[in-house]
Amino acid sequence: MSINAKKVLFRDVSILDSTGAEPYRGDVLVDHDRITSVGTTAPGAAEGARVIEGRGRTLMSGLCDAHTHLTWNNSADMDGLGALPVEEHLLFTVDSAKTFLDSGYTMGFGAASAKMRLDVVVRDAIEAGRIPGPRYRANGPEIAVTGGALVKGITLFADGPEGMRKAVRELIDLGVDQIKLSMTGEEITGTQRAEDTYFSDEEVAACVAEAHRRGKMVCAHARSAESVKMCVRHGVDVVYHASFTDPEGMDMLEQAKDWVFVAPAVNWLIATLYEAADFGYPQEAAEAAGYKRELEIATEAMIEMHKRGIKVLPGGDYGFAWTPHGTYARDLQHFVERFGFSPMEAIVSATALGGEIMQRPDELGKVQPGYLADLLLVDGDPLADITVLQDHDKLHYIMKDGKFHKETPEAS
Template sequence: MKLAPGTTVVTNGTLLDGNGGPPVPNATVIVTDGRVAYAGPARGAPPVEPTARRIDAAGGTIMPGLVEAHFHPTYFNVAALEDLDIKYPVEYVTLLAAANAKLALECGYTAARSGGSLFNIDVWLKKAIENDLCPGPRLAASGREICGVGGLMDWNPDYRKIGMEGLVLLVNGPDEARAAVRKLVKDGVEWVKTYPTGDAAAPDTNDHHTLCMTFEEMHAVVATAHNHSLKVTGHCRANAGIKNALRAGYDAIEHGTFMDAEALDLLLARDVPCVPALYFEWASVERGPEFGLPPRVIDGHKETLEAGAESARMILKAGGRLGMGGDYGFAWNPHGDYARELTFFVNYVGLSPLEVLTCATRTGAEILGRAAELGTVEAGMLADLLVVDGDVLADISLLEDRSRFVAVMQGGAVKAGKVAGERPA
């Protein structure tokens, strides 16, 4: 992705630098050749050339671009598990993924980590974004996922003879787990996504208290992935599955729903981040009936929602790290609603707006492995910025309204927002 040449000055706004510190009123951010050259009080800003582009934040908020830490680019209008792999042909899913990526950027998300993708579409989507062929967040790709045979992601019956290999690699034992990772190495992924546990979506076979992989399979995945410098994460709801993942050496945990004190100690000992993805659970409970979700499934999501909220509070209170995002692309939880997760964590989970924004920026960049260049607004960082018309700390739901975005910037280039179509002065 090319960095924008020249200088841009963003003024007349309150700066939230992403580090969780107090906001800086009447701030100025100077961007030179795609990187932040200055971020701080206006009175301390160095002079810039008269030809510099100027963006007026209009008394609003200047902050880092958001990071969607559990992004499924190939999910689209999913109403049942089978929709994830056989609803559309791969050619159309590829076009949908590009549209979802563009939408995410327009929603202020300048970076994202894939939580799994049909085939390895996200690997190629990342290349297209980096080569400026299509707009989207800076992407960390995961490609196909790994699950035990008969587990949550193994829903196509054998008599159909269609398998699951477009979406998930099914394994029986550690040897097959190693072979699956090696396929993903060839595909070019950065993260290996696994399914250690079930979910409320499958109450009859693999509910949220069941395991879908053995510890030996999970350990084999980690050893093989780490050998190739890849990171491993997993869909972890059941308490035993969380502990298995942490003991196996996972680099992140998705959901972390039913944590206890022992699981928390394991998480904190290695400072493993967790992405709870809780708005999906709320949407499943509140909107599930209109889409025909069975009462047993909705009851499971209620249990997952309450336990997941408690686990998230427990992690952050103990000094652990949370990322924001997850599982958008379902019919009741569509792409474009990403920032509702942030509002939800303030209004329902009880975190402060500043805590949530730190999770959605700096911690997200840490999860991507790019904290040295993304996630905060400091000198030397890539100028991935979000300028919002309004006080985001006073009303975090402003981030749900794209019409309030003055500018969404990547590498100093304005990609979306009110000033996107304006010619630089």
């Protein structure tokens, strides 16, 4: 059986198309790399197609993780993120790219690379078809100011507007798709507080101007209230975390909701608070550091952003020992259980808004004619139980670019 069939007909599937419409039963035809018809197929159009009998299983777009670190190596401590020698680190990164696809993620928005070229090289290998992985927007190491790094070993240091310009230019020269600014602290470091803001307005403005001039996006680790406002003021495209957004920042995000994306990476907060004890960070320590307080405040902020129609995307900073690769779809559960998203809204956010953040809204993230065939056939109804997406055994078929990455033989 060829896994490169040029035409594939998914017959009698429950079509969850990510437009927000309720799922309905029908057929979906894929020709080469594109979806050509959805619902009904013109007579003869499916001739010669390989037929997958859906029997009511859910057909939906592949998922997007808006805060992806292919290079995070499941380390049990922060410094471990940079400790692997480059050769082993490349192998790890190749593995995690495959893990994303194995988990139903066909889109990843890179949120920083632990070493200069790892993200870029792996993106290029995926695009060339040499290794399996999601469609990927590559990043470089995160930029921090002197004294403002979360993990020195994975950071590119720059100071002042001219220093920032040079760092951004250097990263663009490497071939990154976006730039990451590490603007605030993070409590687990013990020294850099989440509500500290390290960048100046002039530095953020210089980074954004330089990146946008070259058609690159900018994302930022921004936990403090001030950093969120700085992001909006200067046009940072993707605001990560945004936990301590204050009322003024909330209004600014709302006014910018046509272009700004927020990705809270909330699984990091939850797992660091409740699930890191086995890795040397007990809940009492996490609470004492402020993670419980931050989770409560961030949860209120995300509920409010959702109410105001600000684009909030799943994507969770996965790749620590207590947030291992492969568990990415936990984010959707958190959106439903904590942020007041319906399962449909969480899925649209992880698919259609995924297409938007990937800068390809007209061909990624929906099951619609003309869209690229990045599809999941799920044994279950994610609208009834959002956690089904976490169960890899339920992802019966995973297709990217019209080619099957995974096929589950039918029981006879």
